[in-house]
Amino acid sequence: GAGVSQSPSNKVTEKGKDVELRCDPISGHTALYWYRQSLGQGLEFLIYFQGNSAPDKSGLPSDRFSAERTGGSVSTLTIQRTQQEDSAVYLCASSTTSGSYGNTIYFGEGSWLTVV
């Protein structure tokens, strides 16, 4: 596609429910990132996929968070047993390769999650 696509753009869920957030990166981009942005805060790294390598999960805040990337393209971020502190904007980004760390990383518009 023309850009990084994320869905849903807004999600309200009840505390304790599971949610899935989807990211469709730019076609051909091998690197995919998930970041979390809490209200008025900067971006917090969550997880990074690069090609067929094992993902870097070092930013996931707890074992309630998981992500997968199927076929090297679409990624799904899953939050189990959501808590109110999970309320944030979840941003997905992609780039051509991690080999050149100066490459432009393109971001989607994010999924705004509200846990009530």
Next chain:
Amino acid sequence: AQTVTQSQPEMSVQEAETVTLSCTYDTSESDYYLFWYKQPPSRQMILVIRQEAYKQQNATENRFSVNFQKAAKSFSLKISDSQLGDAAMYFCAYRSAASKLTFGTGTRLQVTL
């Protein structure tokens, strides 16, 4: 670990004037990139400008330029001839071969008539 600090939570500039946003960072690495991203109300992060640490010349993109002081670990963004469309959150970010893209906490820029 690398850290990025933006000490100005909010800034305001009049249309057509110039404003400078500050950013400092901490690293022990010698080769890295620095970035300024803009986040308008649409939430989509847009790359404004980037600077490679090995390049002494400050990067420029139209009305946007940086003042990169490697020894001082400072990377400020100057916006000239400010326009209403420049109003947004601006994030400074750092990336190297060994580290992920790390962001500061952002500066909210208001542009007034």
